[in-house]
Amino acid sequence: MDTPSDVIGRTGAVLRAVSTCEPTGATTSEVARRTGLARPTVHRLLASLLGEGLVDRDTAGRWLLGPELYLLGTTAAPRYDVTALAQPVVRRLAQATGESAFFSARRGNETVCLLREDGSFPIRSHVLYEGIRFPLGVGTAGLAILAYLGDSEVEEYLARADLTTTYGEQHGRDAVRERVATTRTQGYAINPGLIVEGSWGMGAAVFDAEEKPRWALSLTGIEQRFGEDRRGELGELLLRAAHQLTRTLRPRT
Structure with a gap:
């Protein structure tokens, strides 16, 4: 029963x-x-x-x-909605890069896309849209957040999660662990077309007052726009925007 x-x-x-x-x-x-x-x-x-x-x-x-x-949701929004504070940062990121920029929030073991701003480049990726959810470790927002959880929390999550059934062998536990390590080293996550071939993304975690990764900023676009020579520039812009948004949101958490 x-x-x-x-x-x-x-x-x-x-x-x-x-x-x-x-x-x-x-x-x-x-x-x-x-x-x-x-x-x-x-x-x-x-x-x-x-x-x-x-x-x-x-x-x-x-x-x-x-x-x-x-x-x-309208009733609860004053206590939980941070999109008004995030919107200017997301818009500036889209304008600076020409790519589609996003703001996502962690909800349990998932991320939820809350905001999208399209840049000036005419060809866009439509993998992400407002309201879509992905498990942690899938997509750059989920990978960026997962990477900045503690080692034990990452391992507990990976032991329970089955990401391969829906997202393929490229999301096996060892593959996700490797991407977590790379994200920690460079500070931002990269998705080299793992969800949709040819659609690349980059993401950076945004932290709350307790230094926990609670949100993420990300960029998506076609593979040709995320070449090795440009990823460093995009990563720097992402990290700068994520740091700014972290400072903006902390008084609310």
Whole structure:
């Protein structure tokens, strides 16, 4: 018999799965696949959430986040929303580099993209968008944050996480450990087209008042824009912006 905590945990997983499919929505089968839950269980949870206004359903039968979540989020925003402070930094980063710049936050063992600003270069990568979630160690925001956790926390996470099923063998534990070490050495993370071939990214962690990596800034673009001769320049700009944002956000944490 399910306990209340089981039900709450499954409900949270379903809502997060739906959020990763915004703005096009998700089918019941897609939500089941993303959560690892049985389809009948997912359908039952979604139907209950629909009744509470926490999810919505379009004419094609796809599930979307509901209006009640918007109202709840608006109420909570004054305590948690830091995007207004991050926006100018993200915009300047996009203007300085010409690439698409992003601000992401850590939520448990995932990162959530909160902001996107496109630069002047006309060809863009669309791997990242506002609301998308990735596990720690996947994408440059998740890798930058993972790299600045303690060694024991990194190892505990890697022992539990199975990143290869969804993201391929290039996200095996040893490969992620190697990228963590490289990120610590150079200060910023690099994603050489590991999620989508030809789409590169770089990321830097942003720290809270306790020196914990809580957010990240990142850049994405086509591979030709991230050549070895330019990565040093982009990395320096990223680290400078991340340091500035760390100082800006600390009084709020």
